[in-house]
Amino acid sequence: MTTGEFRKRQLVTSIYLPSLLITAAEGALLPILPVSAVGFGFSLAEASIITTVLMVSTMVFEVPASWINAKIGERNAMLASTVLGFVMTLLAFLNLGYPALVLSALGFGAAHSLFGLARHSLLAEIVPEQHRPKSMSLLGGMFRGGMAIGPVIGSAFIVLYGVEFGYLAAAMLCLAAGASVLTVPAVRLKATPSGQNGNMWAVARREAPKLATLGVASAIISAGRTIRLIGLPLLAIQLGISPGEASFIFGLTGFIDFTLFYLSGIIMDKYGKFWSSVPTLLALGVTYLFSFMVTDIFTFWIMASVTALANALSAGINMILGADLAPKGSRGEFLAAFRMLTSGGVALAPAMITVLTASIGLSGALASTGLLNFVGAFLFWKYLPIYAPDYKKPEETKPNRD
Secondary structure, three states: OOHHHOOOOHHHHHHHHHHHHHHHHHHHHOOHHHHHHHHOOOOHHHHHHHHHHHHHHHHHOHHHHHHHHHHHOHHHHHHHHHHHHHHHHHHHHOOOOHHHHHHHHHHHHHHHHHHHHHHHHHHHHHOOHHHHHHHHHHHHHHHHHHHHHHHHHHHHHHHHHOOOHHHHHHHHHHHHHHHHHHOOOHHHOOOOOOOOOOOHHHHHHHOHHHHHHHHHHHHHHHHHHHHHHHHHHHHHHHHOOOHHHHHHHHHHHHHHHHHOHHHHHHHHHHHOOHHHHHHHHHHHHHHHHOHHHOOOHHHHHHHHHHHHHHHHHOOOHHHHHHHHHOOOOOHHHHHHHHHHHHHHHHHHHHHHHHHHHHHHHHHHHHHHHHHHHHHHHHHHHHHHHHHOOOOOOOOOOOOOOO
């Protein structure tokens, strides 16, 4: 499947459906990992380590993932990641104890990293630049959809059969993702040319100006969106909002996020990446900075809605940016370095909130991260025109009437 043969419908079974399913597997897995750890007799702090292991594994495995991706190609890498995800979730299902649970989280994080890099590299190659905004934002919607339906599927298995069967649901979703990739003929899902200009570290050194500016900005937007998922539940507890009320608000704002994700693609297609990235970071920054003004359930609902809208506005921005920045012949290696930064933003966000909340309180922690979002907005404003200018559609030529 080459750029010239690009058809959006070709991405459904090769990219979008597997992405939805593998993300649903993660969505089913995440809520029950700490529950299982507590069931083995460990404290809440020890149980929380497992989720951290998964996030850190996702970030660290970007390095070997780039090597695997270059060696076996994107299609085979995506297949291998679904098999690894199946094995790791099945390991958790066997209920062998805390060490096996940690190994399961470690392995699933590696599978998530390998799948994400292969998918990103493949899309960067086969989707023409003019189609990237809508195609990538749609992929962002698959992530949101997967994280929404995964816990629902997992909870259904848990209610019917028990906690450990939530892992079996995740394993089945991994298998379904692999089957979806497998149904696409290899000739239509070729490996992209990569690894031609050095390994990941060599490419990262060569492309350091891009990574140090827009790569860092992307890490900040990843952290800002993750802080929303951590800080808001803590704020709800601090305000005395009941779990039922908080869940209703998060469900409602999650619906806003999911239904409006394609808006990001439309905005980027029509107006450019600036109008997706910068307003998102400004909205998150202002909201976090003035979080001390959130004092009741009504103002909390406003804050949750604004951050959900900002999250929807930036759907797919990091994937588009990575694809636009990646040099030909080194796409996989560059994207591995780029994704290390964005995954690092996700992994560091919980630590930032924890440390800052312990020292200056939750409102101070959110305000501090709000200032960080302004730094990201500046980096996007300054360096998008330099390193990732928007695609200019060719002007239609008027017929010569002479």
